[in-house]
Amino acid sequence: MDVTAFIDALTFQAGYNTAIVAIGAIFLGWAGGTVGTFLLLRRRSLVSDALSHATLPGVAIAFLIMAAAGGTGRYLPGLLLGAAASALAGLAVVEWLTRRTRLHADAAIGAVLSSFFGLGVVLLTVIQSAQIGQQAGIGSFLLGSTSGMLRSEAITLAALAALCALTVVFLRRTLTLVAFDETFAATTGVSIRRADLALMLLVLAVTVTGLRVVGLVLVIALVIIPPVAARFWTERVGRMMVISGIIGAASGFLGTALSASIPDLPTGPIIVLVAATAFLVSMLLAPARGVFANLRRARRYARAFRAGLASGEGA
Amino acid sequence: MLNRLTAKAATTDALTISGLSVAYGDKPALNAVDARFSAGAMSAIVGPNGAGKSTLLKAAMGMIPSIDGTVRFLGEPLSAVRRRVAYVPQRLSVDWDFPATVIDVVLMGLYGRLGAFAWIGQKERQEALACLKEVDLDDLADRQIGQLSGGQQQRVFIARALAQNADLLILDEPLAGVDAATERLIVALLRRLAGEGRAVIAVHHDLSTVREYYDDVLILNGATIANGSVEAAFTEANLARAYGGRLTAGPLAPTGARA
Amino acid sequence: MALYLGLTLVPILIGSLAAVSCALLGNFLVLRRQSLMGDAISHVVLPGIVAAFVLTGSMSAIPMLLGAAAAALLAAAMIEIVRVYGKVEPGAAMGVVFTALFAFGIVLLEQTDTGSIHFDVEHALYGNLESLVWLAGIEWAALIDPIALSDIPPQLPRLAMALVVVVGFLAVAWRPLVISTFDPTFAAAAGVPVRLVNAGLIILVAMVSVTAFEAVGAIIAIAMLICPPAAARMMTDRLLPQIAWSVAFAILAAAGGYVAAGAGVALFVEGVAVSAAGMIATVAGVTLLLAAAFGPRRKGAKA
Numbered sequence: 001m002d003v004t005a006f007i008d009a010l011t012f013q014a015g016y017n018t019a020i021v022a023i024g025a026i027f028l029g030w031a032g033g034t035v036g037t038f039l040l041l042r043r044r045s046l047v048s049d050a051l052s053h054a055t056l057p058g059v060a061i062a063f064l065i066m067a068a069a070g071g072t073g074r075y076l077p078g079l080l081l082g083a084a085a086s087a088l089a090g091l092a093v094v095e096w097l098t099r100r101t102r103l104h105a106d107a108a109i110g111a112v113l114s115s116f117f118g119l120g121v122v123l124l125t126v127i128q129s130a131q132i133g134q135q136a137g138i139g140s141f142l143l144g145s146t147s148g149m150l151r152s153e154a155i156t157l158a159a160l161a162a163l164c165a166l167t168v169v170f171l172r173r174t175l176t177l178v179a180f181d182e183t184f185a186a187t188t189g190v191s192i193r194r195a196d197l198a199l200m201l202l203v204l205a206v207t208v209t210g211l212r213v214v215g216l217v218l219v220i221a222l223v224i225i226p227p228v229a230a231r232f233w234t235e236r237v238g239r240m241m242v243i244s245g246i247i248g249a250a251s252g253f254l255g256t257a258l259s260a261s262i263p264d265l266p267t268g269p270i271i272v273l274v275a276a277t278a279f280l281v282s283m284l285l286a287p288a289r290g291v292f293a294n295l296r297r298a299r300r301y302a303r304a305f306r307a308g309l310a311s312g313e314g315a
Numbered sequence: 316m317l318n319r320l321t322a323k324a325a326t327t328d329a330l331t332i333s334g335l336s337v338a339y340g341d342k343p344a345l346n347a348v349d350a351r352f353s354a355g356a357m358s359a360i361v362g363p364n365g366a367g368k369s370t371l372l373k374a375a376m377g378m379i380p381s382i383d384g385t386v387r388f389l390g391e392p393l394s395a396v397r398r399r400v401a402y403v404p405q406r407l408s409v410d411w412d413f414p415a416t417v418i419d420v421v422l423m424g425l426y427g428r429l430g431a432f433a434w435i436g437q438k439e440r441q442e443a444l445a446c447l448k449e450v451d452l453d454d455l456a457d458r459q460i461g462q463l464s465g466g467q468q469q470r471v472f473i474a475r476a477l478a479q480n481a482d483l484l485i486l487d488e489p490l491a492g493v494d495a496a497t498e499r500l501i502v503a504l505l506r507r508l509a510g511e512g513r514a515v516i517a518v519h520h521d522l523s524t525v526r527e528y529y530d531d532v533l534i535l536n537g538a539t540i541a542n543g544s545v546e547a548a549f550t551e552a553n554l555a556r557a558y559g560g561r562l563t564a565g566p567l568a569p570t571g572a573r574a
Numbered sequence: 575m576a577l578y579l580g581l582t583l584v585p586i587l588i589g590s591l592a593a594v595s596c597a598l599l600g601n602f603l604v605l606r607r608q609s610l611m612g613d614a615i616s617h618v619v620l621p622g623i624v625a626a627f628v629l630t631g632s633m634s635a636i637p638m639l640l641g642a643a644a645a646a647l648l649a650a651a652m653i654e655i656v657r658v659y660g661k662v663e664p665g666a667a668m669g670v671v672f673t674a675l676f677a678f679g680i681v682l683l684e685q686t687d688t689g690s691i692h693f694d695v696e697h698a699l700y701g702n703l704e705s706l707v708w709l710a711g712i713e714w715a716a717l718i719d720p721i722a723l724s725d726i727p728p729q730l731p732r733l734a735m736a737l738v739v740v741v742g743f744l745a746v747a748w749r750p751l752v753i754s755t756f757d758p759t760f761a762a763a764a765g766v767p768v769r770l771v772n773a774g775l776i777i778l779v780a781m782v783s784v785t786a787f788e789a790v791g792a793i794i795a796i797a798m799l800i801c802p803p804a805a806a807r808m809m810t811d812r813l814l815p816q817i818a819w820s821v822a823f824a825i826l827a828a829a830g831g832y833v834a835a836g837a838g839v840a841l842f843v844e845g846v847a848v849s850a851a852g853m854i855a856t857v858a859g860v861t862l863l864l865a866a867a868f869g870p871r872r873k874g875a876k877a
Contacts, residue, residue, distance in 0.1 A: 045666040046610055093863070101866045102412055102874025103604075106665075107804045110609040114797035115859020121793060121852030122835070129847040143680065217617070221673035228666050264684045269677035276674035283660045291659045294340050301341040302382040376763050402763035409757045412875040413605060414813040423753045426764050431750050459811035461875025479764070 005261035010253075018260045020154040021146045021213075025252030025271060027161035028210050032222030033230070033248025034165045035202045037241045038172075040227040041179035042199065046109055047094065048220040051200075052207045053113035054090025055083035055216055056120025059141050060127060076153045076212065079141075083208045090116050091200055144215030144268035146256070153212065160209045164202050165245065175199060176237045214268035221272040222248060229279040232286035247282075251275035328390070329354040329483045329514030330375070335384030337367070337374045344370050346538040347384070352516050353531060354389075354482070357509040359519040359545075362535035363558050368518045369405070369487055371535060376402060376485070388483060398427040401481035403472050405488050411461045411468055418443050418456040420471050424478030446477040449504060466497030473501055484508065486517040502528050525549055582836075584708040584730065589794070589828035589854060591733035592786035595740045596798035597824035599779050601817050604803045605755050610665070611650070612799030614672035615776070616783045616792045618649040621679030623784065628686055635732065639784055646780030647773070649675055701791025703832065703850040706730075729789035736785040743778055747771060752813065791851040798824055801858035808869025823865075827858035 008014040012022065039045055062082025067073035090112045097108035168175070177185040178195040186192055203223060210219040230244035255271030284291050330352040337345040345367045352358045360368050374381045377393060389396050401424070421443040422435055429439070447453040450470035455463070460471060469489060476484055484505070490498050505515045509530070519525060525532060525545060532549045534540040536557040541548035596612075603609050619642040626641025627633060649671055656667040706727040708716075716722035744751070754761040754768045762768050779799065786795040806819035831854030866872055 040663070040666055043663050043665065045663070045669050049610070049613065049669065097866055101872045102807060103804055103866070104607050106607050106609040107604045107800055107807075110613050110796065110800035111804050111859060111862050113613065114793060114800060115855050115862070118793055118797055118852040118855025118859065121849045122856055125847055125849040125852065218673055218677055220669060221677070224666055224669035224673065228660075228662055228670050231662070232660070266680060266684055269680040272673055272677035273681065276670070276677070279670055279674075283656065289661065294659070297341040298338065301338055301343075305336060305338070305343075306383055373759075378759065378762055397763075397765045400763070402760060404757065404759040404763075408759055410605075410607075413756050414807070414811050414816050415752075415756060416812065419813075420756070423749075423756070423760070423764075426749060426753060426766060431766075432746065433749075459875075461811070475760075 002261045006257055009257035009260040014257075014260050016151075017149070018256065020151055021149055021267070022253055022256040022260075024149075024154040024157045024161070025146075025213060025256045025267070026249045027158040027165070027252075028206070028213060029222060029226070029248030029250070029252030029271070029275075030245045031161035031165040031168075031206050031248070032210065033226035033244035033246070034168045034241055035199075035206050036223030036227040036248075037230065037237070037244045038168065038175040038179055038199055039203055039223055040231070041176070041237065042196070044105075044199075045224045045228075046106070046220075047091070047200070048203050048207060048223050050090055050094050050109040050112045050116075051087045051204055052211070052216045052219045053120075054087045054116040055208060055211060056086070056117055056141065057123055058082035058084065058086025058089075058120075059211075060120055060123030061086070063127060064123070076150075076156060080208050080211070083141075083211060084204060086116065086120075087204050087208065091204065140215070141211050142215050143217060143266065144211070144213050144219070146213055146259075146267040149212070157209050157212065160205065164205045164209070168202060168241070171195075171198060172238070172241060179237075214271060218268050218272050221275060222251075225272070225275040225279050226251065229275070229282040232282040232289045234288060247275065247278045251278060328352065329388070330485075330516060331387040331390075332371070332375055333385050335371070335374060335381055335386060337370055337379065337381045343537065345374065345381075348535070348539050350533045350539055350542045352514055352533075354514045355509060355512045356530040357505055357515045357517075357528065358531040358533065359517060359525050359529040360533045360535060361519050361522060361525060361557075362540070366536045366557070368535055372402075372485055372487055372518065398479075399482045401476040401479040401484045403476050403484070403486040403489060406465065406469050406472060406491065411463070413460065415460055416457050417447065417452060417460055417463070417471055420460060421446055421474045421478050424475040427479060443474075443478055446474040447471075449477055450474045451500060464494070466493040469493050470497060470501065473504065477504075481513070483514045484516065486515070488518045488520065490517075491520060522554070581707045581709075582832075584727065585703050585706050585850070586829050586832050588706050588727065588730050588733055588789055589703055589832055589850070590825045591730070591737050592782070592790050592794055593798040593802070593824035593828040593854070593858075594821050595733065595737045595782040596786060596795055597802040597820040598740050598744060598817065599775065599782060600799035600803040601806070601813075601820055602751060602755055602775060603779070603799060604807065609800045609804075610668055611776070612779055612783070613796050614649060614653070614668050615646045615779050616787065616795045616799075617672045617676045618645045618679070619780065619784050619787055619792065621645055621675050621682060622780075623787075624679050624682045624686065628682065635788075638788065639781060642784035642787075643777050643780045645675065646776055646783070650773075650776045701787070701789060701794065701851045703790045703794075703854075704835075704847070706789065727789075729785075732785055733789055736782050740778055740782060743774060747774060751775070790854075793855050794828075794851050797855035797858045798827070801855075801862045802827065805858075805862040805865035805869070807874070808865040808872040811871055811874075823858070823861050827854050827861055831855070831857040 005014060009018055012019040039048065059079050059082050062079050063073040066075055066078050094108045094112050097103050097111065098105050174190055174195050177190055178192055182192055206223060207219050210222050214222060226248040227240065227244040229247050230240045233243050234240050251271050251274040255274045256267055259265045259267040259270045282290065287293050328351045332348055332350045335345055335348045348371060360371065362368055370379065373379045375386045388400055393400065418440065422439060425439055444453055444456060447456055450473050452467060452470055452474065460468065463471065473489065489501055509515045526549065529545055531543060532545050533542045534548060534553050534557045540557040541553040600612060603612050622642040622645025623638050625645065626637040630637040652671045653667050656662050656670060657664050706729055708726050710716055710722035710725035750766045750771045754766050754771050758768055783795045802820040802823035805823045806816045809819045810816050832850050834857060835848040835850040835853035
């Protein structure tokens with residue numbers, strides 16, 4: 001690893017492109033961590049898996065439409081719009097399957113993610129073999145890629161991500177209420193359906209925004225890993241949201257810096273691995289809910305118990 | 316009655332729990348619980364919500380780890396007598412939309428005796444049907460289990476336990492959410508099993524029926540509050556200790572309906 | 575007709591074998607509400623295979639199988655540890671573990687000298703079923719010609735063996751598997767080796783994932799683990815008929831998808847290829863949608 005390159009990247013000195021990508025990734029990580037907090041509390045983390053895979057047919061269709069209209073087909077906002085539309089369709093199918101049939105969420109999610117992804121692959125192979133438009137880079141939606149990212153693209157992504165994160169901060173009380181106590185929320189006049197829909201739209205927005213950078217297979221890590229890591233440090237939702245946002249942003253930043261300083265290191269997977277490291281450290285070492293702290297407490301209790309010190313205590 | 320129990324206790328304890336302690340992390344769930352349950356008797360485990368009733372059963376069965384204590388089933392460790400012990404989980408712990416018929420579930424009770432690889436033939440089906448007849452469900456044998464009422468589902472579970480032909484039956488809330496007819500049927504059946512010399516231990520919620528249904532009782536609240544015959548242990552003082560001030564005098568008053 | 579045998583029937587057979595193996599196991603994943611375990615495992619197969627390649631330097635079947643099985647077991651254990659010791663909700667625990675391992679696999683792949691491995695991530699995701707043809711099999715006589723037979727794509731016997739192993743597992747472990755799927759608490763109390771059964775199921779899912787993966791891509795494995803059993807749930811309330819339905823749906827999707835992909839080629843301009851794997855997954859999804867809309871038992875006991 002090239003240490004100077006790493007430090008350059010960390011201090012935004014590694015060139016204009018790296019700096020742009022880093023800023024985009026920071027915002028993206030922040031948004032993912034913030035939105036994901038409520039997704040985790042609502043116990044729906046894996047819905048994001050269906051959403052991200054369901055974007056692929058939309059990306060391909062948008063590409064085909066734009067190419068048919070005479071463009072290159074690579075206009076990013078157009079592709080993202082297509083991604084969002086088909087992810088929404090996927091979400092609708094998941095909802096329909098779980099509400100109207102005997103299937104549970106896991107099967108509905110798995111069915112949607114695999115068949116929408118299959119449809120996307122069908123369309124992609126058509127695009128690739130028919131040599132429609134300028135298809136270079138369309139494959140990067142699978143695993144993400146930051147090379148050759150345009151300045152306008154990076155700015156679009158950063159703005160979208162920031163918008164998502166701010167919306168969550170704005171909606172946090174409603175989302176907390178619904179995540180914590182559905183019944184109580186309903187009695188206070190909060191519409192659970194509307195709150196859930198808002199949350200899903202935010203997850204969808206973050207997912208779509210992250211596609212270009214992290215790719216559809218791994219983008220869900222941005223909304224799943226930071227909040228799970230943050231949960232170990234605190235018992236309070238507000239703090240969890242902030243910590244999760246920080247972990248996400250730091251992963252985005254460190255990930256892009258690492259990928260800029262080591263050859264052949266793809267940005268998306270590295271961001272995910274940095275977040276996973278943060279998770280591992282949190283799970284093992286966090287003083288509040290970490291595994292070591294819990295084990296130590298349990299062992300101390302059991303020892304004291306056997307020594308008879310606790311024998312007078314009731315439950 | 317008390318005399319009968321004390322006289323038999325030394326030799327016929329079906330389940331003996333001594334000093335059983337369970338903690339979730341550093342939060343104690345059970346604190347040195349001592350309890351004995353006799354063969355030939357029907358015993359209730361009662362206590363407020365969170366008293367550790369299900370935890371006690373699961374820890375005794377080795378399904379969750381305990382930090383201290385010993386448990387003996389029919390005088391032996393569970394592994395030595397597993398086939399003679401039947402466990403009936405809470406009804407709502409399984410997915411009743413599972414693709415199985417009523418008789419399929421009852422046939423699961425034969426697992427301990429037949430082993431993993433046995434072929435289920437006519438003889439086994441007849442045996443399972445006989446168990447279903449005991450709970451009055453033989454005409455629904457081929458019905459999908461999701462189409463049953465809550466009371467009927469609980470009866471299926473009881474029939475599965477009957478198929479195990481066990482000497483010790485442990486039931487987690489067998490009367491929760493069942494209709495009155497089912498409750499009468501299940502209680503009569505369990506009393507008959509106890510009358511045959513088997514031990515029946517059930518987590519029970521309705522304090523007003525304890526005197527009517529059971530011989531012995533364990534009152535639990537994280538620790539043993541009282542354990543013994545209903546007459547001796549199921550007293551207002553003990554219940555007040557277990558439930559605190561949360562109880563009205565109603566259910567505690569002696570009922571004339573004592574069986 | 576004869577041309578049909580080697581060029582169409584063999585890939586359809588390969589696709590069907592993969593689909594049926596996955597669907598058989600998928601019935602139990604769906605009933606255990608662990609459908610996404612199939613998704614997670616097919617993702618961690620990638621790091622398993624890459625790690626096996628890095629360690630042994632070979633791309634042959636045995637190290638790949640072992641690597642994938644080890645990665646699957648490791649992932650299952652990690653998910654369990656995160657769930658139990660970290661008190662993390664199962665879905666999120668799964669999401670953390672499989673994305674992290676998949677990311678690790680990609681990085682490992684990029685850092686290894688991939689020039690010598692003839693696979694890339696896209697190939698891994700959606701395979702290349704179209705290329706698994708049996709060129710020597712242009713005559714029926716080839717079926718008894720040992721030289722022609724030796725030219726059959728090796729994926730065919732490999733997947734056939736995987737299917738035999740799956741069927742064998744189901745036959746031998748049927749009762750413990752069913753009991754521990756329906757009521758794990760009772761199963762544990764009655765002495766069913768619940769952990770062993772769970773581990774066996776996970777290992778087999780990994781095994782069919784990796785054999786399917788190598789032949790037809792991860793996407794078919796995931797789709798077939800979930801869609802046919804889920805569609806079969808809509809048709810019946812009995813386990814054996816459900817399994818039979820799932821096998822029928824799996825074959826329908828594999829054959830229908832392959833034929834539809836071929837027809838798709840004809841519809842478009844010459845030279846356009848449509849991914850057969852993608853089409854098979856799509857057909858599987860459409861089958862499920864139809865079953866969910868019209869299946870006689872689509873509602874089940876859920877009100």
